[in-house]
Amino acid sequence: MMETEPYIRKAELADIPAILEIEQVCFQEDSFSKQQFAYLIVRSKGAFYVVQEEDRLIAYVSLLFHEGTRYLRVYSIAVHPDFRGKSLGQRLMEQTVRVAYEYKAEKITLEVKESNTPxxxxxxxxxxxPTGIKPHYYHDGSDAIYMQRTM
Structure with a gap:
């Protein structure tokens, strides 16, 4: 049987259980709830994409467009640990840049745990x-590095 190439598509409500699984394994106590994901997928101003390989979701990115600004925020991005090292994060970043162009965003912003060197x-x-530090940003008290990319 031939393996199919992972592909990116828009998230749907039916994807939430698989998204929650990735979220839990990646972020533990900093993870979002089912309700937060439902809002992000259906109601928020932005975009939510998943990476699917055969019948399994293996990564996602949630993007929010800041009302009243031209900023696109990477709200959450995660790749299941079993599928890291396959350039999925890079593909999601490329998708993020495409969305930024589509929205005519001036900047893309994000926060990342200071210990998350990969x-x-x-x-x-x-x-x-990196343009700043957000002290005690995460549940465990660690700081976030605020980063941005000008389009």
Whole structure:
């Protein structure tokens, strides 16, 4: 049997259980709830994409467009640990940039845990620069690095 290439598509409400599974394994106590994901998928101003491989969701990105600004925020991005090292984060960053162009965004912003060096490397490779620190941003008290990319 041939393996199918993972592909990116818009998220649907039916994807929430799989998204929650990825969220829990990646973020533990900092994870979002089922209700938060339902809002992000259906009602928020932005976009929510998942990466699907055969019948399994393996990664996602949630993007929010800031009302009254031209900023697109990477609200959450995660790749299931079993599927890391396959450039899925890079593909989601490329999708994020496409959405930013589509929305005519001036900047893309995000926060990342200061200890998450793989993610920081990915963001810097994609043109993001650290512009500040948000102290005690995460549940465990650790700081977030605020990063942005000008379009």
């Amino acid at each position: 993610a920081i490397g990915l963001y810097m490779k994609n043109g993001f620069i």
